[in-house]
Each structure stands twice: as C-alpha cells, then as structure tokens.
Amino acid sequence: MRGSSLAMKGAVLLVAVFVVFKFVAPLVTAPLPMSLIWLYLFLTTVGIVVYGTLSSESTEALLGPIFRFLGGDGLNGVAKFARLAVLVLVPLLVGGQTYSELVPSSQPPAENRTIHPAPPGEFVGLTNPVPNTPENVMMGKGLFAAFCSPCHGPKFNGNGPASDGFNPPPANFVDPGTIAQLQESYLFWRIKKGGVGLNVEGHPWKSAMPRWEVELPDDWIWKIIMAEYAGSGQKPGTWE
Amino acid sequence: MVGMPSRHARLAVLAAAVAVLWGTPVLAQETVVVRVKLIQGEVPTDPTAPIWNTIPATEFPMSPQVHWPKRILQVTVKSIKVRGVHNTKQIAFLLEYADPTQDPADAAALEFMVGDKKAHFAHGQPMAQVEGGPVNIWYWRNDAPGAADMNAQGFGTLKKQAQQDVQAKGVWKDEKTKVRFKERKLIPRKDAKGESAKDPKTGDPLFDEETKVVEQDATGVWRVVFTRALTTTDPNDAQFQLGTFPNIAFAVWDGKKLESGDLKESGSQKAVTSWWYFNAEPPTNYSIYFYGLIAVVVAAGLEYVIIRKVRKGQPA
Numbered sequence: 001m002r003g004s005s006l007a008m009k010g011a012v013l014l015v016a017v018f019v020v021f022k023f024v025a026p027l028v029t030a031p032l033p034m035s036l037i038w039l040y041l042f043l044t045t046v047g048i049v050v051y052g053t054l055s056s057e058s059t060e061a062l063l064g065p066i067f068r069f070l071g072g073d074g075l076n077g078v079a080k081f082a083r084l085a086v087l088v089l090v091p092l093l094v095g096g097q098t099y100s101e102l103v104p105s106s107q108p109p110a111e112n113r114t115i116h117p118a119p120p121g122e123f124v125g126l127t128n129p130v131p132n133t134p135e136n137v138m139m140g141k142g143l144f145a146a147f148c149s150p151c152h153g154p155k156f157n158g159n160g161p162a163s164d165g166f167n168p169p170p171a172n173f174v175d176p177g178t179i180a181q182l183q184e185s186y187l188f189w190r191i192k193k194g195g196v197g198l199n200v201e202g203h204p205w206k207s208a209m210p211r212w213e214v215e216l217p218d219d220w221i222w223k224i225i226m227a228e229y230a231g232s233g234q235k236p237g238t239w240e
Numbered sequence: 241m242v243g244m245p246s247r248h249a250r251l252a253v254l255a256a257a258v259a260v261l262w263g264t265p266v267l268a269q270e271t272v273v274v275r276v277k278l279i280q281g282e283v284p285t286d287p288t289a290p291i292w293n294t295i296p297a298t299e300f301p302m303s304p305q306v307h308w309p310k311r312i313l314q315v316t317v318k319s320i321k322v323r324g325v326h327n328t329k330q331i332a333f334l335l336e337y338a339d340p341t342q343d344p345a346d347a348a349a350l351e352f353m354v355g356d357k358k359a360h361f362a363h364g365q366p367m368a369q370v371e372g373g374p375v376n377i378w379y380w381r382n383d384a385p386g387a388a389d390m391n392a393q394g395f396g397t398l399k400k401q402a403q404q405d406v407q408a409k410g411v412w413k414d415e416k417t418k419v420r421f422k423e424r425k426l427i428p429r430k431d432a433k434g435e436s437a438k439d440p441k442t443g444d445p446l447f448d449e450e451t452k453v454v455e456q457d458a459t460g461v462w463r464v465v466f467t468r469a470l471t472t473t474d475p476n477d478a479q480f481q482l483g484t485f486p487n488i489a490f491a492v493w494d495g496k497k498l499e500s501g502d503l504k505e506s507g508s509q510k511a512v513t514s515w516w517y518f519n520a521e522p523p524t525n526y527s528i529y530f531y532g533l534i535a536v537v538v539a540a541g542l543e544y545v546i547i548r549k550v551r552k553g554q555p556a
Contacts, residue, residue: 067546067550068550070543070547070550071551072547092536094535094539096532098535099529099532104525106519108272108485108519120369150304150313155447159424159451162304164301164421164422165301165513166513166514167272167514193368196360198370204360204367204368205361207514208361210306210308
C-alpha cells in the first residue's frame with residue numbers, strides 16, 4: 001500500500017540518519033555531540049513533513065498510518081506492544097534529553113589537539129646539511145641518549161623514565177604516526193622551537209617538549225634527527 | 241491475554257529502547273580531573289581532618305623536571321594523590337605523597353592559569369605563536385609557616401604577590417603507605433651463545449625493555465592542605481567558578497640534605513606534572529529535574545491530544 005510505505009520510509013530514514021551520525025561517522029571523524037545528532041534528526045523530520053504534506057493525498061499517506069498507529073485501534077501482537085512502548089518512551093526521551101541539555105557536564109571540554117600542525121614557512125623544505133655517516137649517526141645517538149631519552153625513551157618509543165607526568169606524553173618515534181610521516185625539516189622545527197613553538201592548534205601550553213635552540217647548536221640537532229630515524233627504524237616522510 | 245506479543249518481541253523492543261536511552265557512553269576519564277566536592281560548613285584547613293577520608297582522591301604520576309635547565313633525572317616523589325573540597329566560598333586542596341624523611345626544605349606547590357589567556361605549565365614561559373598569560377603558584381615549604389601566593393610569566397620571573405590570599409599547612413606522619421609507579425629496566429639481549437647481542441648493521445649492543453607497574457611499601461607521608469577563597473580581589477590570582485574545568489599542575493620537592501650539604505631537590509630540580517584539570521562541584525540545581533519533568537508532561541499531553549483527536553475522527 002502506498003500509504004503505509006511513505007510513513008514507513010520516513011521512519012526508516014530517521015533511523016538511518018541516527019545510525020549514520022551516531023555510529024558510522026565516529027569511524028572516520030571525532031564522535032558527534034548528541035545535540036548535533038538531534039539537530040540532524042529534527043531537520044530530517046521537517047523534510048519528511050514538508051514532503052509528505054505537499055498534497056492532501058500524500059498528507060494522508062504520511063500521517064494516516066501514524067495516527068492509526070497512535071490511535072491503537074485494531075492493533076495486536078507486537079504492534080500493540082510497540083505502540084505502548086512508543087507512547088511511554090517518547091515523553092521519557094524528551095524529558096531525558098531536556099535534563100541532559102541542562103545538567104552541568106562532569107567531563108572537561110574535549111580539547112582536540114592537532115598533533116602535527118603546519119610549521120612556520122622558514123622551516124619548510126630544509127635539507128639535513130650534515131652528511132649521513134656512521135660517525136655522525138653515532139654522535140647523534142649519544143646526544144639523544146643524553147638529552148632526549150629521559151622523555152622519549154632509550155628505545156625511541158616515548159617510554160622514558162621521565163615521561164609519566166606529562167600530558168600529552170612524549171612522542172613515540174617507533175609509532176608510524178609520528179616521525180615516519182614527517183620530513184627532517186619539520187623535526188628540525190619541532191626540536192629547535194619545542195612545545196612552545198607550536199601554533200594554537202597544537203596547544204603549546206601543555207607540551208613538555210623543550211625548546212632546544214637555547215641549549216643545542218643546529219648541527220647537533222641535525223645529527224640527533226639522523227639518530228632518531230636510525231634508532232627508531234623509520235625513514236623520513238617524502239614530498240608527494 | 242489476547243494479542244500479547246511474544247516474550248522475544250517484547251524483549252527486542254525493550255532492548256532497542258534501552259540502547260537509544262543509553263545513546264551516549266560515558267568515558268572513564270576520571271583520573272584527569274580532581275573532583276572538588278561541595279561540603280557544608282567550613283573547609284578543613286587541617287590535613288588530618290576526618291572529612292578528607294570521605295573525599296575520593298585522584299592520583300597523578302609525577303616526572304622529574306627535565307623540561308628546562310637545571311634538570312634532575314631522579315626524584316623521590318613518583319606520584320601524588322589529590323583531593324579537593326569547597327563550600328561555595330572557600331576551596332581546599334589536599335596533596336598526599338610518600339616521602340621517607342621529614343626535612344625543613346620539603347615543599348609542594350599548585351599552579352593555575354590566571355585570566356583567560358592560556359599559560360604554559362612551566363612557569364608561564366612565553367610561546368612563539370600564542371600570546372600566553374601568567375600563572376599563579378601556591379607554594380608551601382615545611383620550615384615556613386603558611387603559604388606563599390606567587391606569580392610568574394616566564395622563567396626567572398617568579399615573585400611573591402603583594403596581596404597574600406593562600407593558607408597552607410603540612411603534616412608529616414611516620415606512617416606506612418604504598419607507592420605505585422612504572423618501573424623500567426633495560427636488559428642487555430643475549431645471543432644464542434650467551435654473549436651480548438649486537439645490531440648487525442651498526443654493531444650497537446641490543447637491549448630489551450621491561451616496563452611494569454610496581455607497588456612498593458614506603459614509610460613516611462606528607463599531607464599538605466592549601467586553602468583560599470574561590471574568588472579574590474587580586475587581579476594576579478587565578479579565579480575559580482563552580483562547574484568549570486580550570487587547569488591545575490603540581491610540583492613537589494624532597495628537601496633532604498645530602499652529604500655534600502646540597503639539598504636533594506630545590507629550585508627547578510623537583511617532581512612535576514603538566515596541566516590537568518579540577519572541577520569544583522556546583523550545588524545540585526533541582527530546577528533541572530523540574531524542567532525535565534515538565535518536558536515529560538508536555539510530551540505526554542501532546543500524545544494524549546493526538547490520540548483523542550485520532551479516535552474522535554475515526555468512524556465508529
């Protein structure tokens with residue numbers, strides 16, 4: 001019957017919208033706040049109503065089955081129980097939603113920190129001026145052990161003895177998500193300017209990464225960069 | 241009964257309803273927030289006040305300060321337990337940590353951001369691309385009565401404020417406790433012949449890493465309470481609103497005197513954390529329940545109206 005199919009299609013569409021935004025979207029992005037999902041559901045509902053009430057015929061097709069369902073005459077079995085459930089649940093949902101909109105949050109606001117924000121222009125495209133010789137790598141490893149390993153760990157994995165108190169934790173260079181994605185030029189920026197060199201998206205006020213330019217000469221930093229890649233078994237990212 | 245659905249169908253509808261109602265899963269992030277509980281009456285200025293036993297603690301691991309010189313690679317205090325209470329006027333934080341010796345130079349501090357600008361956790365040091373603000377530091381030291389209410393905006397700028405608003409009191413007890421921390425060991429890897437294994441490419445000796453959380457017995461506990469009004473008249477101070485999530489950071493010094501005569505930890509050589517959060521619990525607002533209830537009643541009323549209308553409109 002055409003009638004029941006329009007109301008049914010509307011219901012299916014609403015459920016689909018809910019499932020997509022609630023459960024599918026978080027697979028690719030950050031979870032959406034419930035208030036946003038409600039907004040999408042509301043807009044979808046408005047759309048269905050506008051479409052459904054274009055003609056008196058379609059109005060009946062849309063609202064008729066809903067009204068008959070709510071009226072409850074002639075329903076039995078699962079349908080009868082579902083009607084009862086809907087009648088009870090809808091007010092509870094509305095009440096619960098109102099409550100959760102008003103209740104003060106018990107969790108800190110989500111702070112979405114960008115781990116790899118864009119570097120300042122002068123740190124784009126620099127090449128490592130230090131020749132990649134075993135001696136230089138060895139010296140870099142020594143410097144890394146002295147200056148970096150307390151936080152980033154003797155095994156380059158972020159598990160240093162001084163790493164526990166810091167949030168965000170020191171980067172794990174063995175993880176393919178850190179230096180393997182970055183160019184040497186980017187590391188040079190991060191090591192030289194430290195956590196306080198990040199832009200606002202990187203939340204510089206939280207980072208324990210020191211600003212090494214005040215302590216280490218540039219050629220030491222370049223040697224440490226070679227050692228970081230050698231020691232963690234990674235290769236620098238390349239220009240695509 | 242006529243027309244009752246099968247048990248399974250009913251259960252399915254119920255399960256669906258529960259799933260919808262439970263739409264937003266609550267994440268277990270408890271440990272990053274100090275829950276500052278609302279209490280009746282005066283906030284306790286004494287670390288041994290019994291009320292502290294009723295307040296849940298949040299534990300934060302601490303790092304030796306290796307962020308800027310002068311660094312330190314080993315510190316006494318590996319973690320700190322923090323509790324908080326307020327009575328809508330005054331706020332109190334209790335720090336609890338294991339320190340085997342009571343020394344005159346033992347010290348602890350809390351740090352907050354002042355104003356709306358973000359401040360770096362290391363003394364509000366300047367940031368290259370973000371305009372930062374100052375930090376407010378509450379400092380207690382065993383041999384100085386009370387607390388120092390201080391400000392900093394960059395290394396070397398720490399100074400005592402003209403207006404002092406913070407009180408503190410520390411009590412050390414020769415009491416048994418447990419310390420939990422991550423222990424890390426590097427174990428030289430052996431080859432088949434039992435000799436130390438080397439990286440075939442570089443010839444570097446190879447190590448395996450062993451990390452485990454250990455719990456050690458310890459004797460000696462510091463409990464230090466800091467108290468202040470939630471808001472003060474001093475523009476140099478951090479100001480706290482109920483229900484918000486201000487940042488908080490911690491520092492602890494073991495002021496034990498070494499044989500050399502130097503203190504084990506002092507100045508920038510200390511145990512630290514970076515920024516975490518606290519939340520001063522707002523008073524329960526009963527009007528929220530009331531508004532929720534109104535919403536239920538309105539929705540139910542609407543249903544009633546619709547059903548009546550439908551039933552009337554239907555041919556008998």
